Amino acid sequence: MHLYIDMYSKVSQIESNVLLDYLQGSLLVTMPVSNSLNVINNGTQPVPIRFELVNHGDNGFLAISNQKQAYLFGNPSSPDGVSSQKSEMIVTTDQDNSHGLRQWTINDGVLNEWNAYPAQQGRFEDPAVIQERRWRLRNALPYAEGWGTGTGGDGSGWHGPSASITFPTGKNIKNFTARFYAQFLFGNMSTLGLQQFNIWSTGRELIASVQLWKWVDGHGSVKVRIGNNWAYIDEYNPRWDNFFGQIVIQRSGNTYTVTIENIEGSGPKTKQVISYTDEESASKLAGGMTYWKAINGGESSIAMNNDLYDFWLRKDNVDSYTNIPNLLKEGDKLTVNMDDFKVTSTLNGASALKYQDIGSRPIMAKPGNNIVTFNYSGFADRPDVVAYIRRKYL
Template sequence: MGLSVKFNGYELNQYIDVLIGFTPFSGAEWSPELLGDAGLKRGADFSYTTYKQKQIPMPYTVLEDLGEKHDELARILNVDEPKELVFGNAPDRVFYAVPMGDLDFDDYECLGEGVITWLVPDGLAHSTVEKTFPASLNADGILEATIVNRGTESVPVSYEIVHKHENGYLGIVSQYGVMQYGCVEETDWENYKQNEKLVRLSDLSALPDDPGTNYMHPNHVMGGSLVTETIGGKPCLRLRSTGAVSAGKWIGAMKTLTVPADSEGHAGAKNFYCYLNHWFETGLMGQTAEQSIAFLTGDNKVICGYSLFKSDMTGNTACLEFWLNGKIVRSISFAPSSSDNANPFNNGRGHNDIRKEGDKVTFYWFGNYPSYRSSAIRNMECKKIQVAFTQFDSRGLGNKYVTRNYLRSLEFQKMGVEKWRDVPNRYQEGDVVSIDGEAARVYVNGMANTGDEMIGTKYFHVPPGETKVQFYYSSFCNPAPVVTARIKEAFL
């Protein structure tokens, strides 16, 4: 068995043998720049130096079945962008490369020889091993991590910050830049309008089924029943039975919850926030199902809501609808598969939320927060929440029903209750803030949260050697968050 060479997931030594003596450790292609018009009589002034792309020529031989192996190799190398390239003599590093030129292939009956020249546009090998650096309090009582980069190039840093107490501010500081999130001035006690959690999924699950009118979909028939089961370690609300078949209609079951009064005794929320988590994932083509959530006034007008359904009876296309003032304002098609790229409601994710502030409702879709306005809803108060699950006509709950159609979380908060008490700060105990240094994005509990980023934040890289990074947080945050910095080294 010759040297292992994996490109884009394919093992090339099934087709070729890399010649002895080959090494991927070629040096950088340095490109110094001089100032030729500096007015010097001799020599030139140095301006700067950098490195360009890297080329790695790899000589190889092919034994027997030359034509077949040559064609298979050509198929594998036919890519339209750099792909992962890993050599067996450096398995802890990956290049992002494309082949260049021809294969310089010579055919000697049962023996073939050639050269694949790999072009590495960024000129670097990237470590496949992530190094972690936990932060701890230094002699001055400042939370600090020492990042040791044993590579040969500067690399981005990612962070995980797990909160052990409420917190309103995060600062990340090094000699190379400053990153800030939240609000430095946020306090723990003040006279303010607070949010109050009034409803959880367990409150909804405890209610009897409602066979009445589904106000988002009045033509749907609610004659069945819902049940809450623990699936994958989480309580999930799902459809247990659809009830009697009604030809040409969606049939199923529903629960209607009356929003309880806040701590001041007022029932109804003019401004509110609701976090949801759905699992909506098919197991076969052509499956159908629906789940919806509607936020209603006391007289049953639909203020806003989501309708998540699949009516495609042959393929695998589902739809998410945004509802505002009883109307659909946007429909988004997606594939309800297990793929993270296609389906935000698969088993590993499912995050969703909705926020009403006066006449504006903000929805969520794949890390973005589209907003819509309607003057008609400005003073509408949410007094009821309806959650419904249905199947079409007589298709039943067998193989024609979406395999995973569950609601895994519902947390409803009323916004703006005037109180003098402990402020529910931006980051709560247990919240996890994740910062992706390469993508320059921040996430809170798995959801994109660009609104927390303060102006002037710089997502800095750390060079080879040791770099101290310090972490700051609100003075009332005690104990301190648990912080871990992470890097993947890069090599010339």
């Protein structure tokens, strides 16, 4: 066996070293394409190649091939992480009576103002004081205290208290499902009342509103507003009498789906689903909600039993990324020895045969040029690769 050191001129701007075992010397080799080496054997016999690879970044596998033989360490299918979509609950009603009304901002909400002289006045009772078994926003108070007196002070126009929640900042709520649960009940036809269930933008612009209302001696009515458009109107219809159930407002992309369903009320078990597309309002992120209850007149005896029992809002289709630890970490050193027609692997100086694919075969450098390619996970950085040979002559 003879050892020679031959220096080759550089033919590419990208270069790497091939070192000779047992000798302090190096061969300059070219890399005609990314992730490849040209190992030049000036001997007369094929010889095995030994590789040393230094890994960079998280990496699931390293592979080496000369188109005839191949070596694989790790798993090419190993992901860096998993992306998934899930829902995130943004707001739920705090129904601990001892917490009172601290979750709510009173009389500073965003209304659907397409009503006669709307005014946010009056107040709700403190749940910590009334201690009801079933939580609700109630205002069973003297007229002016519970409802206010209207914009002119004479009871004209729709007036009553509102309760609002501003959603946490930075949530970027595009797609969402909001659910209100409320009663809209009356004992006789002479009563009246109005309720609004509103979602508004981060800029306090009305996005969506469902309004239940009733006038003296009339049946119940429903009006749904999306952005600046009426999406649904059904007025003076007995199917809305004595409603006690859920109002669900859902937005996906530019499309809204509103579901109004009587669950507990003594009236007809009505379920109405409305679908409406509005690109302008859908471009605005959801920023908060308002519940408003109102009467029109100068005495509370005309008021219906209108109360909010629950509210929640869920952000839908939230992208979530979970990082998955990989086999190779930054700076790991993999040594691949292919002597004696066997393949062995050591990782950071320790045997790592259990990670070596059973089909791995020695990669030989035949006399002349030998293009060797190597691959790694797409999310990893390119490793440093050094190849060693011992040339053999007859």
